[in-house]
Amino acid sequence: MLRIEGLTAEVEGKPILNGVDLEVPSGEVHAIMGPNGSGKSTLSYVLAGREGYVVTGGSATFNGVDILAIEPEERAAAGLFLAFQYPVELPGVGNATFLRTALNAQRRAKGESELDAMQFLKLARERMKALSMPEDMLKRGVNVGFSGGEKKRNEILQMAMLKPALAILDETDSGLDIDALKIVSDGVNAMRGPDFSALVITHYQRLLDYIVPDRVHVLISGRIVRSGGPELAQELEAQGYAAVQAAA
Amino acid sequence: MPAVTETIEAVQSVTESGYKWGFETDIEMEFAPKGLNEDIVRFISAKKNEPEWLLEWRLRAFAAWKAMEEPTWAAVKYPPIDYQDAYYYAAPKHTKGPKSLDEVDPELLKTYAKLGIPLREQEILAGVEGAGSTPAEGRMPVAVDAVFDSVSVATTFKDRLEKEGIIFCSISEAVQKHPELVRKYLGTVVPQGDNFFAALNSAVFTDGSFVYIPKGVRCPMELSTYFRINAKSTGQFERTLIIADAGSHVSYLEGCTAPMRDENQLHAAVVELVAMDDATIKYSTVQNWYPGDAEGKGGIYNFVTKRGACRGARSKISWTQVETGSAITWKYPSCILQGADSVGEFYSVAITNNYQQADTGTKMFHIGPRTTSTIVSKGISAGHGQNTYRGLVRIGAKATGARNFTQCDSLLIGDLCGAHTVPYIENRCMSAKVEHEATTSRIAEDQLFYCRQRGLTEEEAVGLIVNGFCREVLKELPMEFAVEAQKLLQISLEGSVG
Ligand SMILES: Nc1ncnc2c1ncn2[C@@H]1O[C@H](COP(=O)(O)OP(=O)(O)OP(=O)(O)O)[C@@H](O)[C@H]1O
Ligand SMILES: [Mg+2]
Numbered sequence: 001m002l003r004i005e006g007l008t009a010e011v012e013g014k015p016i017l018n019g020v021d022l023e024v025p026s027g028e029v030h031a032i033m034g035p036n037g038s039g040k041s042t043l044s045y046v047l048a049g050r051e052g053y054v055v056t057g058g059s060a061t062f063n064g065v066d067i068l069a070i071e072p073e074e075r076a077a078a079g080l081f082l083a084f085q086y087p088v089e090l091p092g093v094g095n096a097t098f099l100r101t102a103l104n105a106q107r108r109a110k111g112e113s114e115l116d117a118m119q120f121l122k123l124a125r126e127r128m129k130a131l132s133m134p135e136d137m138l139k140r141g142v143n144v145g146f147s148g149g150e151k152k153r154n155e156i157l158q159m160a161m162l163k164p165a166l167a168i169l170d171e172t173d174s175g176l177d178i179d180a181l182k183i184v185s186d187g188v189n190a191m192r193g194p195d196f197s198a199l200v201i202t203h204y205q206r207l208l209d210y211i212v213p214d215r216v217h218v219l220i221s222g223r224i225v226r227s228g229g230p231e232l233a234q235e236l237e238a239q240g241y242a243a244v245q246a247a248a
Numbered sequence: 249m250p251a252v253t254e255t256i257e258a259v260q261s262v263t264e265s266g267y268k269w270g271f272e273t274d275i276e277m278e279f280a281p282k283g284l285n286e287d288i289v290r291f292i293s294a295k296k297n298e299p300e301w302l303l304e305w306r307l308r309a310f311a312a313w314k315a316m317e318e319p320t321w322a323a324v325k326y327p328p329i330d331y332q333d334a335y336y337y338a339a340p341k342h343t344k345g346p347k348s349l350d351e352v353d354p355e356l357l358k359t360y361a362k363l364g365i366p367l368r369e370q371e372i373l374a375g376v377e378g379a380g381s382t383p384a385e386g387r388m389p390v391a392v393d394a395v396f397d398s399v400s401v402a403t404t405f406k407d408r409l410e411k412e413g414i415i416f417c418s419i420s421e422a423v424q425k426h427p428e429l430v431r432k433y434l435g436t437v438v439p440q441g442d443n444f445f446a447a448l449n450s451a452v453f454t455d456g457s458f459v460y461i462p463k464g465v466r467c468p469m470e471l472s473t474y475f476r477i478n479a480k481s482t483g484q485f486e487r488t489l490i491i492a493d494a495g496s497h498v499s500y501l502e503g504c505t506a507p508m509r510d511e512n513q514l515h516a517a518v519v520e521l522v523a524m525d526d527a528t529i530k531y532s533t534v535q536n537w538y539p540g541d542a543e544g545k546g547g548i549y550n551f552v553t554k555r556g557a558c559r560g561a562r563s564k565i566s567w568t569q570v571e572t573g574s575a576i577t578w579k580y581p582s583c584i585l586q587g588a589d590s591v592g593e594f595y596s597v598a599i600t601n602n603y604q605q606a607d608t609g610t611k612m613f614h615i616g617p618r619t620t621s622t623i624v625s626k627g628i629s630a631g632h633g634q635n636t637y638r639g640l641v642r643i644g645a646k647a648t649g650a651r652n653f654t655q656c657d658s659l660l661i662g663d664l665c666g667a668h669t670v671p672y673i674e675n676r677c678m679s680a681k682v683e684h685e686a687t688t689s690r691i692a693e694d695q696l697f698y699c700r701q702r703g704l705t706e707e708e709a710v711g712l713i714v715n716g717f718c719r720e721v722l723k724e725l726p727m728e729f730a731v732e733a734q735k736l737l738q739i740s741l742e743g744s745v746g
Contacts, residue, residue, distance in 0.1 A: 048697075048701050049700075049701075050697050051693060051697065052693075071700070071705075072697065072700040072701055073700045073701075073703050073704060073705050073706075075701075076700070076701055076702060076703035077703055081701075082701050084698065084701075087698075088692075088694045088695055088697075088698035089695075090695055090698070090699075090712070090713060090716055091716055091717070092715070092716030092717055092718070092719035092720070093712055093713065093715070093716035093719075097712070098699075098702075098712065101704060101708065101712060102699075102702035102703050102704060103703075105702075105703040105704050105705070105708060106702075106703040109703065141716070158702065162702065162703070
């Protein structure tokens, strides 16, 4: 269970999150929608522990662990995964090397044995197949020269390999073609289960037809102003944020 | 950002105690008296039972050195070296074949163990009789010529090499057994009076490796030297000479670690390579000598002259170096491309952290027609490190159709370090083509965060990103070295993130 209470945060002295309250029980998928600049990515960075995103109040716990108190890599080992809105390029670092280093770092942190090259390759091939990714992507530099959609798919591959308990997907749907949207959604849905929860940040109701959320939240000016079931996304699509906010 | 100061302090605390190989072996030394004069040169030559011509060769070098001044053009700063305050000869006493490891000086074994050398190789290094005749299972055999301080302790895999007619031994042994070869090639690539440090080396060199690959022979194993600097205040003056005769092929590995100490230590090696028609020499170095403490005190001064002559047509000399150690590195492995269609390559990674200074690069002299050279230099600076790439590409009037490609990339970690690129190009040939690319970048915050979000620690993240940055060079290293080099890159940058 992810529990966020009264969370406030600022970036370069500017308050962005102004008291976020949110609970995502284990096994549930929640969507966050909101206008550009409302603080959705900021929330994801704060939860993942990015430098420069300063928590000024409130709390966030995941399965009882105070995640704001630990290092980003410890949060990752605790099961938190962030699919970046803008995946980062790592020139010269092979995708396979990166994936294996990350996977083994997390396994080590959890006291599990590391995967050798063969075990890793077998797993990676299997997961890539499920995501219809060509195998040569393993050899290429992390996200280097990847198309927008390939980068997003690569994020989902990492998620599928790392098997997080909590995934935050920041606009993973933008830039995906129709087929890719379906493949990626299937990838997320395949992970659903009692021990997996997700926060899906999106601008489009369309994604939520594939990944049907348990709850939808509307974030405006760094606050959750409304929450509801999947139908809330449809209401937003039809009426826009102003009406929804006014109705709150 | 306060995080910067914090991590910089962390770097300092880590690196101060972080030199993994800081220890000193207490083996009885046989010293020449301190100081440098003609008598010392004679002493060294006599001690090594050298022929008259070599003594005279040394004395000419000494005379040249006395008339020279220490160069000041490199972008490195250090207090003046008192050449009269150092020992120029020291030899470990037990150098003759013990029967088993039990008979080997335990201090020596401890040294090897700390270096992480496997037991089997320890036996070989320590010169245990019979060891080394069969290579360890499942890996490419490596023949090792260990330079422990100044005298080659052991040379291995000799039998196998001898079958191919390959000579791989210490240069002192070569002087005794193959004087005609040594006399023919010594100083023909790096003359005695070439530069201040080369002249010093020529006068007082104590040992080093000698390799001769006969015509048409492909050396069946990597040839390797573990360099160690051990005695207090003993300058190391290695002399290496590698000759690849027509159509032959050899890959040579040079690796080194040094113990921690207070006084700065001078190391002025000379390496000469000669490649005849269609011959290939691949020379790889992983250098991780003691870089000094966090204030830069006590590290090795590494003033090296490395040069290869592509004498034959279609010959090739390839230098690959990973330089992570030393307080000061002054080093420009070069290629003289005489033979038509000969090829010179230089792949380099140089890291400076804390107060390390590196002024390194290469010189490519295009003399023959259609000669080509490739230069890939990756400089990484962290802490207060200063990293200079200094390169010269000179294309002579007769080098028609010559080509050079140079790429210099610098990576900065933190705000206090520096990277400098000084490329010189001299082209006297209209039909030659010279290309130069240079970039400077930093490890971006988003790259670090991305890695850490996936579970890597900050240090692992830096290691991974730096290894990615160096990939083009690391892939040139033989497998065994590549792994060691990757680890070294990580160790030498521990905590250096700002
Ligand atoms: N590093 C920064 N420096 C200054 N302002 C920042 C920084 N990062 C974020 N902000 C500001 O914080 C606000 C929230 O940004 P955030 O990226 O969280 O929005 P978002 O809801 O994800 O928007 P979008 O839907 O466009 O992705 C924006 O006004 C943005 O300009
Ligand atoms: Mg965003």
